[in-house]
Amino acid sequence: MRFSAPRSPPPAQPATRQYRSRSTFGVPSDSEDEADYYSEVESESDSASESGDSVRAPDEDETYLSDDLEDILTLSRPTRERPKRSAAEEHYINEVLVSVRLRANHHDPYEEWKADLKEESLRVARLDHSLAKSAQQKSQRAAHARYAEAHAAALSTVRQKAQAHVEHMKGRCESEMERLRADWEVRNRRLWEHIEGVIRGEEERVRAREEEERRKREEEDRKRREEEERRRREEEERKRKEEEKKKQREKEAEEKKRAEEEERTKREKEQEEVEERKQLGFLTANEDWMKARENLMWLKTGPMKTVKANKELKSLWSAGRRAITPKVGQLTNDRQAINRISQQLIDIVHGSPRHPEPVYFALLSSLAKAILLQAETEVTAEKRSAGPLAQVTANLLGELSGFSETFWAKLCQRAGGWPVPVVVPPTDWDGTPFTPEARRKALGHRGGEGSAGHAARVAGVMRVYFTVMCAEVDSPLEPAFRLPRLWTYFARMLAEPALLGSAVAPNVLHAALDVAGGRARQIWGKQWVKLLATLYETATVGVQGAPAGRLLGGESSEGIAARVRVQLEIERIMAQ
Template identity: 50%
Template sequence: MRFAAPRSPSPSPTRSNRRHRSRSTFGVPSDSSSEDETNGSDSESPSSSEEEWLSSGTGVQTSKPRKQKSLAEQWLMEDTLASVRRRINHHDPYEEWEKETRQEAFRVARQKHAQDCVQQRNARDERRAQDDQRRAALHALELKEVESQLAAMNLQKQQEEATLRAQWQERDRQLWARIDAVIKKEEERLRVKQEEERKKREAEERVKREAEEKKRQEEERKRKEEEDKRKQKEKEEEEERTKLVAAQAQKERELAEAEARKALGHTTAFEDWKRARDTLRTLKAGPMKVVKQDKSLKSIWSAGRRAITPKVGQLTNDMDVIVRVSHEVVNILRPSAAHPPPVYLALLSSLAKAILMQAETEVTAEKKSAIPLAQLTVNLLMALDGFADIFWAKLCQRAGGWPVPIAVPPKDVDGTAFTPQTQRKAHGFRDSDELESIGDYTSRVTGILRVYFTVLVLPVNQPLDPLFRTPRYWSYFSRMLKDPHLLENPTAAQVMFTALDIGGLIACEVWGSQWTRLLALLFEGVTVGYHGMEGRLIGGKSPEGNASRTRLQLEVERIMTAASTMAVGFAS
């Protein structure tokens, strides 16, 4: 194996000034020069062992006879080894200089780059500072303009606030005077109530002691003779007769009360609910079914229904328009050629539905639109036979038990148990795929009842059905305040607020101090708790109930303040 390491040219200035050998140094030298150098550098010639290693290529001797190398080959190997030794041991100043030059250039370039970065950053900071100064100046100018406008608005606002503050202070003074009077009255009532409860507890304890004594006597009586047992049996028979007599008296008293209510035209809540459900079931199973199955009757009914709906939509708050629409609707239901009875009843149902749907859409958005709808309803109740029953049935169908008011029972009036779907429909919820939220339900029901309460307080030329007369307003609140199940519903607070907003002051004029006592009970229900149960507030604890209860409380305070002012005016 042959080994050669050619010498690379060096740019070193030191190396360039050295004396080089002739080109034959790495070739075959002349005999004379080869001999001289060989004689002069015996120390540098390879030893016999080196010759053997170089000749073998692997350093392993073989048994074959070694071929004698020529002089040129020996010189070539010697020059190669000498060149390698010099290359390894040589220290090149030029390379050191070149390395230091590169490092110095790198340090200078890095320092220049750092200075350039600093200059660019300073330039950016300066431009940014200039931009900030320019924006600050612009903002300062805009701030001065805004401050000047705000100063003018604040001055106007302060003047308005001063006026309102004076008015509110006077109102608060009057209101707190009324509240203090009510509080004193309630404290006295509470004291009397506590005294009655104390007496009641004492009586209960006395009865309990008597019962314990009686029990002891009964235990002793069991151990007595047959005569004592006979006496006890006679006593039990006497008590049974007493209970039968009491039950008979209670039944007679209830019958007498029912006859008195019937004579006065009063009904119970369940009777009103039953009237609506019976009318609705009779209407669906009778006239509506007959009309829908007969094509000729159905065409007459469809034509009348299409004529009624736009008439109801034409209502405005102008009395002439209301009277005109009322006459046109009456003419549709009672033409010169009278409709067949099933068609007439079906058209009454469509008319009631059109009025209630108009109330759901318009009255919910604008409270004042309830007045023309209520006036139209009053005119139709006076002009159309049978409209009161059908309108009441449709009213309870779309608003549940709130027009009565009554908590919807678990069974229908015919004894059929409600399913979850039919019970939800009986409560007045919309029958759709998506469940109606309590907020939407309350808004829709109060829109319908706003029309109903307006009907109760509007003046009329002739008596209406008892369900639509003014005394019904008092019955509504008395029924509501007696039923805890209704009071804890969040819809109850909003419904009573709507009723007070419409007829609260009118009720003060009609019932006077009795209405004030009822408002006191209502105020207790929204501030302390209804039926003396502290913390059981009207409307419950839901967010909807809290908002409705606050509106109801403010409305009660407003009516009580107005009633007090009216009382002072009458006294003077």
């Protein structure tokens, strides 16, 4: 332990002062004044002890200092005389003694606090240890109790499982006994049945032999009678056939004569109709389809072949085709946008400078294909998108020369005979017979396409076609794209039972009625109502000229659904 006490700097010591190895703070022991001074110090120390200046008893350090002081005070006197101390030395010695006394009797609060802290820490540690030991003992008792409960529960579970197993085994034994008893009864019953069956079998064999003999006798009698009956019937049949052949020859002669008369009358009537159609500019359904096929073949073998064979022309055509496709896909139901895109498409087809004629017709073909592909994708999914596409198509039909024939040819290529409508013949326009694959393409089918997908795609394309008939244009279009063609379309459709039996027919008719049915009633009035009545009858009663019960659309699921839509659409038009 270290102490500090204020002290004044020591005075300078004479150079001739000598000290011993053991410090006496420079105080000679043989001075008379030393004894007096030490006696005064001891008396003052005793008086201070008696008066209670010290608060507590000196510890080991203080005792040690007191022993040192005693040693200092009891030093042996030197054997030689020392010079007399000066007043400064005396003062220094007094200060040292006072400092030593203060150090010996000093009371240190830190040491006392440290001792108290040690004692308090020991007490707290003992208390914490006691509490921890008590908690540990309590947790051990609780764990022992839980273990005892779990052990008891496990024993109870094992006991219950053992009892359940015993009951189960007892039940299995009982069921096994019942099964063995039942098997025994079945075996016994089967044994008696077998014995009785053997007896019955023997009886049956005896009866069978008797029956076989009787049957043989009856069979011989029957064959004899049948032979006689056959001979009689053959004779009657020979006579009847001779009579029928005679009647058939007479009937065939009459039918041939009547057919020749009807054929002559039909030819005369057709000749008159041909003359009338030529005067009016009308064509038959087959002539319409043949004309479309002829234009399509001309496009493929003429302009398209020329363009693909020439690198410069093919480059112009490819650039125009790439410009056409995004324009058709940007259509919205906005009048200004429709007019702007229509004008842009016209400029692309014409070109600047003007495209050569092969490129022009090749671009017309690409434009018609882009419109039809857009109809197959967008209109099939959302029928309202047919309006803007049909309006652009109508604008192009009125502005682009030759686009009507091109669009009609591509329409019949994508939809088969349904735009006319007509049953596609087995030969092409030039009389060449169709191969199975070529005929499938001519019918409008695509690879990997099912009947439902084909019907939906054709209905989307035809919806655009019917919307073009109703579109507002500045100048009249070709007859195939005018609204009067709608009456011709329905008349041709109702005159062909083969078309009405297809699942595509009700889908196409529903699209036509949905687009222009109400407007057609306003134009043709009662005549249109009669036509709708005939169509309604084909959807509810049957198709005229077809087998009984053959309804519009046939028996397929898509045909039935489309037939119901046609009925509802006709009822809606009649309710207006």
